[in-house]
Amino acid sequence: MSFESASESAGRSLSVQCCIVGGGPAGMMLGYLLGRSGIRTVVLEKHADFFRDFRGDTVHPSTMQVMQELGLLDDFLKIPHQQLTHMQGLFGATPIRIADLSRLKTQCPFIALMPQWDFLNFLETKGARFPSLQIMKSTEATELVRDSERITGVVAATPQGPLHISADLTVACDGRHSILREQAGLQIEDIGAPIDVLWFRVGKQKTDSDGIFARLQRGQMMVTIDRDDY
Numbered sequence: 001m002s003f004e005s006a007s008e009s010a011g012r013s014l015s016v017q018c019c020i021v022g023g024g025p026a027g028m029m030l031g032y033l034l035g036r037s038g039i040r041t042v043v044l045e046k047h048a049d050f051f052r053d054f055r056g057d058t059v060h061p062s063t064m065q066v067m068q069e070l071g072l073l074d075d076f077l078k079i080p081h082q083q084l085t086h087m088q089g090l091f092g093a094t095p096i097r098i099a100d101l102s103r104l105k106t107q108c109p110f111i112a113l114m115p116q117w118d119f120l121n122f123l124e125t126k127g128a129r130f131p132s133l134q135i136m137k138s139t140e141a142t143e144l145v146r147d148s149e150r151i152t153g154v155v156a157a158t159p160q161g162p163l164h165i166s167a168d169l170t171v172a173c174d175g176r177h178s179i180l181r182e183q184a185g186l187q188i189e190d191i192g193a194p195i196d197v198l199w200f201r202v203g204k205q206k207t208d209s210d211g212i213f214a215r216l217q218r219g220q221m222m223v224t225i226d227r228d229d230y
């Protein structure tokens with residue numbers, strides 16, 4: 001029985017082994033791994049899709065090593081991307097090579113520049129073959145459910161109304177403003193991040209690139225991520 005029909009027949013309730021709240025890289029990757037292991041898992045994502053144009057563009061060699069170990073690398077590399085092997089920084093007027101990834105002893109000694117939503121869509125598509133994994137979009141966890149001291153699941157808002165999910169394990173992957181963390185009473189350790197980021201697109205001509213990844217001056221930094229035409 002599919003998860004959906006199970007929830008229908010149970011009157012908007014669902015029982016799983018693991019409920020993951022948040023379909024970002026953490027939640028989707030964990031969902032994929034658990035689904036692959038046959039663990040009955042649901043991933044809840046409050047948005048209708050993974051499209052977020054401010055969540056980064058770099059997939060790193062260590063991530064691609066994991067893709068290789070999971071047998072996903074060949075298909076992963078078919079997603080349009082640019083490959084960054086060297087990073088050059090401009091410190092004031094002085095150019096300095098800040099990284100040479102080509103020397104890494106990994107399957108992919110480069111950073112793949114691709115939007116995060118492509119990566120998340122890829123994990124969703126590949127995870128679809130696991131009957132034990134369900135990704136539920138437009139589904140927002142609103143409340144942790146407890147049985148005395150034990151967390152036993154969540155209540156989620158869905159387009160069809162509230163859904164009660166009971167789970168052996170509930171994992172909060174709901175990002176920086178996690179409401180599950182707050183409701184569980186877990187404290188944030190603020191290590192300080194004294195940077196504000198302004199994220200924007202600029203059109204690019206083929207002839208524009210000077211290969212500079214970051215320009216740094218006292219108190220300021222500009223990172224330019226080459227996305228081919230912008």
Ligand SMILES: Cc1cc2nc3c(=O)[nH]c(=O)nc-3n(C[C@H](O)[C@H](O)[C@H](O)COP(=O)(O)OP(=O)(O)OC[C@H]3O[C@@H](n4cnc5c(N)ncnc54)[C@H](O)[C@@H]3O)c2cc1C
Pocket residue numbers: 021022023024025026027044045046047054055056057058059139140141142173174175176178179197199
């Ligand atoms: C401007 C910027 C640039 C970055 N650039 C890079 C980069 O180039 N490379 C890189 O590796 N990293 C980059 N990062 C960091 C990267 O985006 C984060 O480390 C990563 O997104 C964290 O993943 P996550 O799954 O923990 O959380 P998130 O990506 O925040 O995902 C959390 C998910 O949970 C969902 N959610 C929240 N609350 C609920 C709820 N109650 N119910 C259901 N769903 C919920 C959210 O919609 C979201 O999809 C960048 C970050 C920023 C802000």
